[in-house]
Amino acid sequence: MTQLQSPGGAGGDRCPRRTPGRLDFQALTPVAVYVHIPFCPSKCGYCDFNSFAMQGEIVPRTVEATERSIRRSVSAGRPCKTVFFGGGTPTLLPGSDLARLLLAVLDTHPTTDGLEVTTECNPGTVDEAKLSELRAAGFERISLGAQSFQTHDLIQLGRVHSPTQTFEAVRAARRAGFSRLNLDLIFGLPGQSLAAWRQNLVQALELEPNHLSLYCLTIESNTRFCRYWNRGMLDLPDDGAQVEMYDAAVEVCAEAGLRQYEISNFARPGEECRHNLAYWRGEEYEGYGPGAVGCVRTSAAAWPRRRTTRTKHPARFSDEVEAGLEAVCEEEALDELTGSFERVMLGIRLNEGIVADGLSSEGLSEVLRRGWAAVTAGRVALTPAGRHFCNEVAAALA
């Protein structure tokens, strides 16, 4: 990996101040770092993420505030092994802003070997020049929100890009030097047939990504889709049809050599998203930017942990950071018991499963009896049938 140089004049607070008596975080296990960019060209109908279709002065102001908040993080000094820029639409920002934020992360968190740096990317917001700039800044993995290769699906979803732009973005990313590439696709779209979904999968695989995230459309409350759904205006495939689409996806990916490693994620061996694996494995993560969530220990002991959500609105977030505050709007103290509940809930999503020891034996025998899970070498993992009932399994085991 190239040695990163900081641009001139990045400010004097690059080296985090170490409060006397602060724990020696260096000694601790690394954290996964998430940076949230809350801006989008427009709000998609299905999306309930913390995103805003804002322009103008608020954008650079938020970038500035995010950088400051990174540089004076309570986790400063803790090593990081993965960095993930998500949104919103990170690539709506100029490449230089993304580079600057990444630099702030790397200045604040010493890196470990094999650092993974991903950014989400909307196909309609990048060209080869911008992607090259990102690559040069240290990003090495791209997650493209393709969603569908059918124009009418994209219009319905409220996406700003076209299928052609997705193809172009993939080619541009390759030319810019990104070898690690993910495509996000959504199935169970209004009016979508199994055949149309299969067609999408074929088109995605033709682009030879080494990672696919395939999500079933979920109607989240407080979204435009939710309002349509409540009024009976969305013709969604029923859960039986969703199951067929999912099973088709699993089959097609396996044939293409993309191994499933999580409920919705498929990758060539070794190309799994290590950042997301950290969430599912119950590891610690830090979050920067409006609405970002972090969950880190509060002392040298692994528990309790503190889960924080940064202030969500960009202007409020910036106000608070500028006032020298931590800009946290919600926080939760997680004890080990709650932590292990979450560990089951998240870990069972993975094909590697979770350690069988310590699980509810009643729940375990129930899910084994139903054929939803199997135990191999002391670990419990979902069976293909069980993947459709992940929540039931989690509820039984946790």
Added chain:
Amino acid sequence: MDQSRIRNFCIIAHIDHGKSTLADRILERTGLVRGTAQEQMLDTMDLERERGITIKMTAVRLSYTAKNGTEYEFNLIDTPGHVDFTYEVSRALYACEGALLLVDATQGVEAQTIANASMAMNQNLEIIPVINKVDLPHADIAMAKEEIENALAIEAGDAIPASAKTGVGIDEILEAIVHRIPPPQGDPTAPLRALIFDSHFDNYQGAVAYVRVVDGEVRPGDRIRMMSTGKTFEVDEVGVFRPRLERFDVLTSGEVGFVTAAIKSIGDASVGDTVTSAERPAQQPLPGYRKANPMVYCGLYPTDADQYQELREAIEKLQMNDASLAFQPETSAALGFGFRCGFLGLLHMDIARERLEREFDLDLILTAPSVDYVVHLTDGKILDVTNPSEMPETTKIASIDEPVVHATVLVPNEYVGTVMTLCQDRRGTYQRTEYPSPNRAILHYQLPLAEILLDFFDKLKSQTKGYASFDYELAGNVAADLVKVDILLNGDLVDALSFIVNKQFAYYRGKAIVEQLRKVVPRQQFEVRVQAAIGAKVIAADTIKPFRKNVIAKCYGGDVTRKRKLLEKQKAGKKRMKQIGAVEVPQEAFLSVLKVAE
């Protein structure tokens, strides 16, 4: 106190016509309470305060110096304002010589006003009409007077205009109590006769009986006898409430107060009973005693079977304070061990459930309420059926009688048609119509009690935009063409969902309940058939399709807390489900019979 200076009275009013506020003003004006630290002094339980109704009445003693300079002893007896407690109201009225008839100047006479006023007139009480809320801009005193005269046949010329809220008319009311209500006429030298008009249970004192001494006197140390049971007790304390308890040496003829006598069970101080002296008993009890008969029955089951014992103890404790609550153990194939409980009415049932859940921290399943059906069997035997699942086979039944009520509905003229349709839909028999004022009508119907247990009152209120008022009194049993409808889930009979219905409505109600269940029973991993059947004949059916998946598509760092909470909720919800065969049924399903939209 000389009987000539005692005035015993109560306030009768429709709900929300301002009875409790008026009582508060009277208490204030007679110096008993200063200001209103807590509004509505007479309603003691939290629950009453929340619901704004009086469940248990209390008597308070007040001293009033009239304009003529004489000091009078007032006993204000509070009466419950709901049809479920009609018998208790009648006993409270018996303890009085007069009543303030409170009518809201903006509403006029309502159904409960009529019911309670007729009861008071039947007991020859002196009635003082009071037109309340005259301070409101749309108050119509003339209309209220006209309605009092037409609907109640009470002279309203000297009705007192008042506002319990602002205090207008309170002095006039107090003077009218002195001059218009007659003093008690009991015999102070005769053997003791005191009417129990209310009681409550105190953990230290045992049952506390609220009595009106009619003849004779009662003192601590006296041996007393309950005339209905013959049980004797030694009096510990006598006294009055002002509104806090005050001990006295004696309660004499004409007075109202409490008696405690280490009475272990509230059932031994039952409302309506006569207390007499054990040494010198009276020949005749005071008239009108009857045992409180439950009118409405339902099954009460703990959601968690382990709470059965706790539930038993809780019901027993509740019964100590509420003699009209009846219960006996029952078993349901669907719900396990529980109790069949009898209540005076739906409100009484609701209050009991709420107190059990709130005061005893229990999680309960209630089955749909039922009435007491008198079943004549072909072999000549007669059976009381309060649990639909115990209804015998059709072939063994000669006939079934069901309880009916005489219902009074007061309604603006434009809603007469609506109300008539509603009553007819509920198997009502029209009796007559009266017109208390040019704009309103009083409809009299005979209705099966079972039909008003459903959502009759809600329907009445919503279909008349809240203008109708409704009251009823029991009117015996009449024969009816009834059948039992069973509900089956995947072929398993759910005994707790069986219901009894008029044959001509069986199909519609069966269909409606099946539909309701399809909505409230969550999808399972297999198809669930929901059927309604009369005997072996299925009259309605539907299916709940299985769910094919339950999985969150996306779960990353920012979603964890929310998803965890959803999962915790899912786990908790599962615990509250009842397993019927392989089908998991939520609590609310057992009340779906009640929620059926007609």
